[in-house]
Amino acid sequence: MSVAEQTTGAGTQGSTFGSLQMRQVSRWYGKTAALTDLDLELAHGEFVALLGPSGCGKSTALACLAGLQPLTTGSIWRDGKRIDSLPADKRGFGMVFQSYALFPHLTVARNVEFGLSMRKVPRAERRRRAQAALDLVQLADHAGKLPSQLSGGQQQRVAIARALAIDPEIVLMDEPLSNLDAALRIEMRTEIKRLYQERELSVLYVTHDQEEALSLATRLVVLRGGRLEQSGTPEQVYTQPASAYVAGFMGYRNMISARVEQVESDPRRVCVVAGDLWLQGTADPAAGLRAGSEVMVAIRPEDIVPGRAGVNDVPALAEVVEYHGRELAVRARTERGVVLHFRTEKPVAAGARVTLGAPEERVLVFPAEGRAEVPDDAHG
Amino acid sequence: MTTADIAAGPPPRTRRERPTLTAVITWVAAGCFVAVILGVLASVVVQSFATTWRGGWWPAGLTATWYGRAWSSTGMSQALANTAQAGVAVVVIALLAGVPAGYLLARRAFPGRSVVMLLMLLPIILPPMTYAVQLAALMYRVGLGGSMTAVVLVNLVPTLPLVVLIMVPFVEQISPEVENAARVFGANNLRLFSRVLVPLLLPGMLAAGILVLVRTLGAFELTFFVSAADTQTLVVALFGAISDPGGVPGPLTAAMAVTYMLVAVLGLAVSLRFVTPSQAIRQRHR
Amino acid sequence: MTLTAEPGTPATTAPPRPPQPLRHRLAERGVDWTLLLILPAVLIIGALFVYPFLYGLSISFQPLEGGDPLANYTDFFGDPYLRDSIWKTLRLAVPVAVLSVAAAAPLAFRMRRDFPGRRIVTLVVLLPLTFGSVLIAQGMTQVFSPTGWTNLLLTSLGVPQQQFIYNYTGTFIATTLVSIPFAFVMLMGFFGGIDRSIEDAAATLGASRAARFWRIIMPLAVPGLITAFTLCLVEAFAVFPSAILVGQPDNATHVLTLPIYQAASQRSDYPAAAAIAVVMTVLELVILGVLMLLRNRLYRGPATGGKG
Ligand SMILES: Nc1ncnc2c1ncn2[C@@H]1O[C@H](COP(=O)(O)OP(=O)(O)OP(=O)(O)O)[C@@H](O)[C@H]1O
Ligand SMILES: [Mg+2]
Numbered sequence: 001m002s003v004a005e006q007t008t009g010a011g012t013q014g015s016t017f018g019s020l021q022m023r024q025v026s027r028w029y030g031k032t033a034a035l036t037d038l039d040l041e042l043a044h045g046e047f048v049a050l051l052g053p054s055g056c057g058k059s060t061a062l063a064c065l066a067g068l069q070p071l072t073t074g075s076i077w078r079d080g081k082r083i084d085s086l087p088a089d090k091r092g093f094g095m096v097f098q099s100y101a102l103f104p105h106l107t108v109a110r111n112v113e114f115g116l117s118m119r120k121v122p123r124a125e126r127r128r129r130a131q132a133a134l135d136l137v138q139l140a141d142h143a144g145k146l147p148s149q150l151s152g153g154q155q156q157r158v159a160i161a162r163a164l165a166i167d168p169e170i171v172l173m174d175e176p177l178s179n180l181d182a183a184l185r186i187e188m189r190t191e192i193k194r195l196y197q198e199r200e201l202s203v204l205y206v207t208h209d210q211e212e213a214l215s216l217a218t219r220l221v222v223l224r225g226g227r228l229e230q231s232g233t234p235e236q237v238y239t240q241p242a243s244a245y246v247a248g249f250m251g252y253r254n255m256i257s258a259r260v261e262q263v264e265s266d267p268r269r270v271c272v273v274a275g276d277l278w279l280q281g282t283a284d285p286a287a288g289l290r291a292g293s294e295v296m297v298a299i300r301p302e303d304i305v306p307g308r309a310g311v312n313d314v315p316a317l318a319e320v321v322e323y324h325g326r327e328l329a330v331r332a333r334t335e336r337g338v339v340l341h342f343r344t345e346k347p348v349a350a351g352a353r354v355t356l357g358a359p360e361e362r363v364l365v366f367p368a369e370g371r372a373e374v375p376d377d378a379h380g
Numbered sequence: 381m382t383t384a385d386i387a388a389g390p391p392p393r394t395r396r397e398r399p400t401l402t403a404v405i406t407w408v409a410a411g412c413f414v415a416v417i418l419g420v421l422a423s424v425v426v427q428s429f430a431t432t433w434r435g436g437w438w439p440a441g442l443t444a445t446w447y448g449r450a451w452s453s454t455g456m457s458q459a460l461a462n463t464a465q466a467g468v469a470v471v472v473i474a475l476l477a478g479v480p481a482g483y484l485l486a487r488r489a490f491p492g493r494s495v496v497m498l499l500m501l502l503p504i505i506l507p508p509m510t511y512a513v514q515l516a517a518l519m520y521r522v523g524l525g526g527s528m529t530a531v532v533l534v535n536l537v538p539t540l541p542l543v544v545l546i547m548v549p550f551v552e553q554i555s556p557e558v559e560n561a562a563r564v565f566g567a568n569n570l571r572l573f574s575r576v577l578v579p580l581l582l583p584g585m586l587a588a589g590i591l592v593l594v595r596t597l598g599a600f601e602l603t604f605f606v607s608a609a610d611t612q613t614l615v616v617a618l619f620g621a622i623s624d625p626g627g628v629p630g631p632l633t634a635a636m637a638v639t640y641m642l643v644a645v646l647g648l649a650v651s652l653r654f655v656t657p658s659q660a661i662r663q664r665h666r
Numbered sequence: 667m668t669l670t671a672e673p674g675t676p677a678t679t680a681p682p683r684p685p686q687p688l689r690h691r692l693a694e695r696g697v698d699w700t701l702l703l704i705l706p707a708v709l710i711i712g713a714l715f716v717y718p719f720l721y722g723l724s725i726s727f728q729p730l731e732g733g734d735p736l737a738n739y740t741d742f743f744g745d746p747y748l749r750d751s752i753w754k755t756l757r758l759a760v761p762v763a764v765l766s767v768a769a770a771a772p773l774a775f776r777m778r779r780d781f782p783g784r785r786i787v788t789l790v791v792l793l794p795l796t797f798g799s800v801l802i803a804q805g806m807t808q809v810f811s812p813t814g815w816t817n818l819l820l821t822s823l824g825v826p827q828q829q830f831i832y833n834y835t836g837t838f839i840a841t842t843l844v845s846i847p848f849a850f851v852m853l854m855g856f857f858g859g860i861d862r863s864i865e866d867a868a869a870t871l872g873a874s875r876a877a878r879f880w881r882i883i884m885p886l887a888v889p890g891l892i893t894a895f896t897l898c899l900v901e902a903f904a905v906f907p908s909a910i911l912v913g914q915p916d917n918a919t920h921v922l923t924l925p926i927y928q929a930a931s932q933r934s935d936y937p938a939a940a941a942i943a944v945v946m947t948v949l950e951l952v953i954l955g956v957l958m959l960l961r962n963r964l965y966r967g968p969a970t971g972g973k974g
Contacts (some may be wrong), residue, residue, distance in 0.1 A: 063866070066866075066869075066870050067869070068866045068869065068870070087869065087874075087875075088866065088869035089868075089871075089872050089877075089878075090872075091870070092872060094870070095870040097863055097866070097867055099861075099863050101861065101864050102864070102867075103868070103882060104864070104886070105885045114868065114871050114873070114881075115872055118868075118871055118872035118873045118874075118877060119872055162867075162871070163870075166871060166872070172870075400875075403776070405772075406772040406773055406776060409769055409772075409773075410773050410787070413769065413791070413846060414787070414790050414791070416809075416839075416843065417790060417791075417793055417794060418790065419805075419809050419815060419816075420802060420805030420806055420809050420843070421793065421797075421805055423805050423808040423809045423814070423815065424801070424804055424805045424808070433808070434813070435811060435812070435814060436818070437815065437818060476706070477706035477710055478707055480703035480704065480706070480707075481703065481704045481706070481707035481708070483703065484700065484701065484704045485704070488700075488701075490701060491697070496704065496708060499711050499712075499715075499716070500711065502715070503711065503715050505897065505954065506900070506947065506950060507900060507901055507904030507950070508904070509904040509906050509923045509943070509946065510904060510943055510946055510947040510950055511715065511718055511719060511722070511943070511947070512943075513722070513926055513930045513936065513939045513940060513943050514719060514721055514936075514943060515714065515718040516930065516936075517721070517722065517725065517936035517939075517940060518717070518718045518722075520936075521721075534714065536710055536714060537711070540707055540711065541711065544707060594796055598796060598797065598798035599798075600798055600799070600800055600906075600907055601906055601907075615798060615800050615801075618800055618801065618804065619800050619907055622800070622803065622804050622807070622911055623910055623911060630808075634804070637804050637805075640797075640801065641801065644796045644797055645793070645796065649789070
């Protein structure tokens with residue numbers, strides 16, 4: 001399959017794609033809003049991962065972009081042209097559906113060929129490209145089967161092959177690897193990345209898997225209740241989450257409710273207290289924290305260092321030790337009951353006394369929210 | 381993208397699909413159909429209030445006396461009583477026999493299951509006229525001909541399978557895990573049944589019961605061949621009145637028909653609250 | 667589990683186990699006491715459906731006058747008036763079934779979408795099913811009479827008066843009015859079972875509205891359409907009250923059920939009635955068998971496109 005097949009992008013102009021934008025899009029289902037004033041951009045060559053807990057509107061956003069759901073308000077633009085009234089079949093996106101949506105009456109091969117036959121690709125060519133797409137997802141042996149004769153993971157791979165067979169410039173993927181086993185998932189992940197690079201695809205990719213998002217994406221977008229919570233490079237989002245919510249999503253497993261004791265002359269540096277835990281941390285000056293503010297402290301397990309003599313040292317008792325291969329994941333508890341998760345390569349036994357510390361720039365302090373709704377499936 | 385681009389864009393418009401030709405044809409045809417149905421029903425209602433109506437847009441005069449006469453004429457009140465009696469009896473028996481059978485067919489694989497399934501499908505697929513006469517002959521042979529018992533029995537034939545076939549998907553949608561959980565937490569068979577299954581199956585049982593009632597009200601052929609003058613139901617009485625135009629005045633028949641309509645439409649409205657019709661019928665023809 | 671050990675592999679040679687108790691073995695195949703729950707239903711259907719069929723079959727070979735056991739059948743097929751009722755039934759039932767499916771399918775297809783008034787439309791369309799053909803016929807005698815609303819409407823539009831009832835047309839209209847809702851209910855179920863996301867997927871792959879209909883919806887719906895057609899045909903084949911009430915029972919609408927009715931109710935000749943009912947049942951089963959066979963040769967499977 002070559003990049004330059006002119007049959008792509010049915011109905012749309014042959015010119016290559018520059019950017020796709022969602023502007024102030026809202027989508028209401030009856031009285032509930034699935035999306036609220038969402039701005040989202042996918043530029044040429046970008047790989048955007050859309051993150052957020054279940055029900056936050058990721059699938060809805062994809063459906064709106066693809067033209068499958070009408071917008072309640074807002075608009076969608078492609079290269080400066082407004083396309084929100086363009087029907088889905090004229091947009092020419094490749095899409096992998098969360099529920100696969102395979103055609104139950106067509107064989108695997110015919111499923112994959114479907115988009116090509118819609119583009120009136122000659123039969124031989126169609127065969128060849130469908131075969132290539134199936135090879136890609138390692139399903140060449142199953143071409144003659146009906147979808148109902150495949151396992152869940154195989155069906156999911158057919159859905160991927162079907163979306164890629166039409167050589168789209170823009171691919172929308174809704175949790176395309178969710179149903180695969182760990183090994184296959186990593187392999188398919190690499191495959192998707194390779195295709196993305198080779199074919200200069202632009203991808204919008206929904207996932208729950210933090211690791212998947214970090215390894216694939218050039219940009220992360222975190223949604224929260226249908227609104228944009230944070231958008232940035234993986235590194236930005238990973239190291240400087242904009243809120244406790246995002247932090248919870250990005251593997252900050254230690255989320256500790258605390259109170260501000262003191263704000264230093266440098267407003268980025270605050271001192272907080274939670275039980276017997278006194279911590280020097282870093283906050284966004286714009287958050288306007290002052291002494292007495294209720295805050296949420298976020299620390300990644302990797303950033304807690306046992307036995308470090310520094311500002312944030314605290315004695316604790318190792319409670320649970322999990323073996324993770326190269327390292328140990330330990331849950332410890334301070335004297336006044338604050339639970340801390342950390343990782344270490346040194347042997348630690350359950351019941352051992354440890355001293356834990358963390359560098360103050362890795363102790364993130366966020367204003368407390370009404371209730372910390374931290375998705376529990378976010379931890380990688 | 382700059383803000384200027386946004387301003388230059390077309391004004392926001394809600395996506396509204398242009399009605400296609402097929403859509404227009406469909407709605408026009410559906411409109412005609414609905415108009416005929418409503419016209420037919422309306423004419424019965426109008427006629428039941430007419431002093432006389434020999435044709436023309438509207439009857440000469442209106443009166444409500446036909447209802448009084450219909451009620452006081454022995455046949456009518458008797459038929460109404462018979463209908464109620466048969467309806468309740470059929471619903472109760474069909475549920476008592478059908479719900480356990482539906483439960484078992486949904487949950488268990490046993491030898492002969494498909495035969496039982498076929499046995500439940502055939503009486504629903506085959507129209508009553510294919511077996512009504514033989515059934516009536518048998519009823520007369522065993523000495524039940526013309527009795528209320530016979531009316532109830534023959535009406536069980538299409539309705540009992542209906543209960544079974546409605547219950548099967550209802551049971552299937554309840555995860556067996558729920559039952560297992562109840563057992564694990566110490567429920568014996570009786571408690572499992574009364575505390576878990578009955579509450580879960582209640583909507584299905586209600587829906588099935590109401591559909592059975594509506595069907596029994598409307599069942600004509602089966603009741604017709606087996607009932608006598610004093611055991612006939614409303615529809616059969618209605619048929620008798622219409623097919624013998626000399627005997628009963630039209631408006632009196634219409635008053636009977638309206639009574640029947642009210643009873644039936646009540647049943648339908650209630651049943652639609654609990655079950656979508658396709659749910660019930662789709663299962664009939666798997 | 668089989669306990670026959672492979673020869674030469676001593677590790678698997680288990681000591682011969684005592685055979686499981688019979689109750690246990692039966693339970694493994696799904697036979698135990700709870701199976702009794704199904705007994706009442708099976709008994710009722712056996713006694714009131716299967717047995718009457720066999721009983722009817724047996725008495726049909728015992729004519730009232732005695733003599734030739736086949737007399738009832740030879741009488742039926744020997745009399746052109748009776749024999750022709752088969753054609754008259756088909757002439758009525760086939761067009762009714764075709765029209766019903768053709769009218770109900772587009773409407774049922776549109777019913778998949780939620781729109782205001784959907785419940786009301788459904789309710790109105792379902793009314794005839796609830797009321798049955800007797801009541802429809804009652805209303806038709808008024809609405810379609812020579813001076814009824816329909817003819818008044820037609821004459822005011824300049825169309826000459828038509829004879830709508832007491833002929834083929836009357837029975838045709840009455841049967842169709844009940845048959846369309848029947849088809850509608852079934853088709854709504856079939857179309858409702860087609861997963862919307864499949865259509866969405868086709869759209870993202872560039873299938874236009876027409877292509878989506880012909881390549882996705884139709885192939886998935888054809889089995890449903892055939893089933894609906896079959897059952898409408900089977901129902902219409904047994905048309906009874908409306909053939910008498912708004913038809914021309916001694917001529918144009920002398921359908922197969924009428925000789926049954928006449929033999930049973932007017933002559934009390936149950937053997938003859940049973941014989942004709944047997945003929946009718948056989949014809950119905952042939953229709954069912956042929957069309958279901960046709961349906962099964964086409965695709966039959968789930969209409970959803972994956973998980974969920
Ligand atoms: N057809 C619908 N009708 C009504 N509400 C809907 C519909 N589809 C989605 N919603 C609601 O819109 C919100 C967003 O749904 P969406 O499917 O976009 O979530 P999601 O982020 O994709 O979740 P998940 O990760 O579980 O797939 C949810 O609250 C959901 O309940
Ligand atoms: Mg989703």
